Amino acid sequence: MRIIALTSAGKALAERILQHYPNGTLDYKPKPFAEQVQAAFIAQEPMIFICATGIVMRTLAPVLQDKYQDPPILVMDELGQFVIPLLSGHEGGANEWAAQIAKKIQAQLVMTTAKDYLNPVYTLGMGCERNCPLSYLEDIMLETLQQKGLTPNDIASLNSIDIKADETQLIALAQKYQWPFHTYSADALMAMEPLLSTRSEYVFNTVGVYGVAESAALLAAQNASNASPELVVNKRKNTKATCALARGFSKT
Template sequence: MLVAHPTFYSPQKKHAITHSIIPLTKGGKQLAQRLTTLLPGSTVITSQGNIHRTLAQAWKDHDSLICIMATGIVVRSIAPLLQDKTVDPAVVVCDEQGHFAVSLLSGHLGGGNALAQKVANLLGGQAVITTASDVLGLTALDIWCRDMGFTVTDKQGLTRVMAKLVNTGSVTLYSEYPLPPFPPDIMLSKTPDTADLLVSCRTDQDRGAVLLYPKALVAGIGCNRNTPAEEISEALDHACRTHELARESVRNLASIDLKNDEPGLLAFAHAQNLPLDFYSPDQLNQVEGVAASAAVLRATGAKAVAEPAAILSSGNGPLLVQKMKFPNVTVAIAEICQPCTLPTTLMT
């Protein structure tokens, strides 16, 4: 097997999880000071006369809010701020004695349930968690999908499947890729037609199952100098639509190392949070069976860029999209044959 080691560029930025602890009473402030010494990444924020404004600012600035006050005050204050569980911060409410830590909002994806349990453990109190899957000891499908790296665009559909899991105790799944061991309440389906969940990178599925898009595609990109990011984005969108592939399944981009300072390509990768692999002409020229171009060879020293870069970055996977030429961009897409590896979070 041909192995190439690319120069790697990642636009992803990690940040430390931050918690705002917001007390209201004198006793709440004492508990907040105690908690901030126990909980890394936490900051005590005191209200300056307007608790609604204080909570609204903390909502924007922090990953989670730990409110030491009555639940009713919190509910009324955050109601106008609610957007979606994928973006709302976690909200945990504590009484000023630390007896209870209530997971009020974003219990799964936002980490509210885990935070409530952690706060309760630190204070010697009781976590109050009401999400049905946790109470029943069932898999939280939204968390499982996130940990597996699956993108779900049909959020209402996933909610329906989660309801079925709670009501019946199991759901069915069909995958076009090998999967690591998964929870026992997710049952393997022999056919996609009978599945509640379908793991695929293809959009041409009309089977009633909720699609889970794995990171199974690599987009090889060739482009002229100073090609705008928007033009690269449109070319990739067009290639995915034409071949009925999910843009959400694109794991990363790949190109020739001559493009490692290309502004439009780097801007596009950054905007889409897509890592970039770069390969030398010698590495690209080792890939056989790709469409060669005399013009590309003269300009870059590589017989081709998009196709071999995609193949190398995918681990020598098959080409699903042979190079498509646009005025300033060339796109090819290769498939990662085993994209679903066991996440670290599921190994412990």
């Protein structure tokens, strides 16, 4: 993630944002401006511009392709009052990213796309080997959140299949991050089967559902929001655990 700032006030705002995104970088008055910005765009780098929207559009116009290929682009005013997802709102994740930043710095999210992303509900689903160590669970969980720039504070609940209801380290993980821990029957999880990114016959033959992590995350997101859930991060795994992230949208 790269922040482009053109004024001293914009630079101060960028430094404030980067406190929440330590892996991000700041480009203060990059020169030559157009060449630097266009190169980052072509390299698929998500960017926040702290400047006028017109400057951004005129600069990026020569390299724009479509909403499926362009990286997410946000625009902010130098006072940090407003966050605008300008490009790749749905497909590229700019809406979601803008909502995160608005929440972190107490700014106003300005949405121009049709779907309301103001109140996303994020839920984690996890599966694991019996007696899986906490470190394996925590590592894969943090990697999953990092993929979307989220933190544990953004998560509404941790979820799994009911045969994991007594899994001590899943319980410990939920307690560490103060999440509710929910488990569901295989029959309930099977309702999410059409939304899965992958289907494992081995897992189905073992526990009766084609994917524990994705199914549990999706069902929890649906229950929390009363709306159609969607996968935000498909199942990730290490040698002992799996993790997936889903999202719904609250009515409040």
